[in-house]
Amino acid sequence: MKQRMLTAILAALLLLSGCSQPIMSPATSSEQTSTQAKSGTDTASSNTAAYPTDDLNLPRVAVELVKAIDGDTISVMFEGKKENVRLLLIDTPETSHPKLGVQPFGPEAKAFTKELVEQADRLELEFDIGPNRDKYSRLLAYVYADGTMVQEALLQEGLARVAYIYPPNTRYVDKFDDLQRISREQALGIWSVENYAQEDGFHPEEQDANKNNNNNNSAPTTKTPIENREKPKQGCDIKGNINSKGEKIYHTPQSPYYDRTKQEQWFCTEEEAVQAGFRAPRN
Template identity: 75%
Template structure:
């Protein structure tokens, strides 16, 4: 009898022990396995949304897939101008929204970084298997009857490449031909921060064009700093130069586009402007064909 009771008790204990075991494997293994996948996905998204320099790499204009017109290259004219065969005729194409230093301007001659910009564009367009033009929604010709377009070599836009190398500035922003201006401004900002090309010389590339005299001034400043001499204050230089014409202080300057602009001492560009002509009054400057700088 005791044996039967003992056997029954043992059997009951074994049954209770079996019911207390988990019915499913621990969830911790599943979470551990999922963690690397989540981390990898986050990392991939970050890589897709940012460029190597940390800025946002995507723009609303990236996936437009707009039509492009295949053309045949005739030659590279300048950093921002090429000659092509378009609809059976030889046409000059001026690249939209950028400006590169001159190489053969009748008045300005060869400007710093002009030959580099031309050589860069020349190499791109001459080695391309496919050369294409993309037009914006506004006029596709300028006042000189040149075609206005975005130029592509094997799918890469030349304007972007020039801006990335610091060989062009963003310029001639005339709506509605401004499709890529936001992206161009970002590329220019990055090149400027890295002091590439035209941005390696302080104040050389300005809103009104290129100022070759700044290269000599920059070199002189660096030489003075290296020798340990104290540079002459800008106010003193301006004062001495201003006395060149009986104390007249208004500077007349002709920019890279051939525009005649005068700068009074209150102008933000006054100290940087190299005078080509002095005026005593603004009326005198206007009479000579000069205008005030645009704000």
């Protein structure tokens, strides 16, 4: 009986030993796991895009430039015909509008676009998933000059605003919004004049008002030395300004418009400015 039990135990041990052989050595397993973990981290890091649209690699159509018409419009040869192309999702100030004429920063935007497209060795169009023509029969596209998207470059320079957002042609609108926000915070280009670029377009009267205010604040015959101008009391460095619309707006030293704001009144705290009827600037 004891011999049978001993034989059974030995057989079981041999069976378990045969089934429990590792698929790979512990060293190999640990090494591979470590490599996979490192590789996975690196892959995730390298493939992480700031925006889902960054790595789309969508097809583009090569075109030949005819001329730059405006900051947001160019003329190209497309499929054997001369076509005007309206840059999707942005708007730049006008330079030759029959009613609006030349708007502030319009010439700068046109010159910027003109330089980009004229110096490019390769000019390409990328269409969105919606209609590729507007009501004026212009092509609607994202324009690339040697791989650089012209819309992004204009927004980064503060020479365009995000506009004319008509779904489903909204592929890059999230990225464009962020580029615009950064330029606005830095008071670049069109954003250097408060209330000039608004949701309904551009308002040149805001820049004219600022110029008039500057002229009115300086004496026609005698200029006051900078060091003799009114200075705020210590700790009272908030500027209160009244714009052309009669709006009372206060600016703290952190405001992007602070340095170019002419104060009508100094305040020590934002609460003091609010009590006096002033509001914070709208970004």
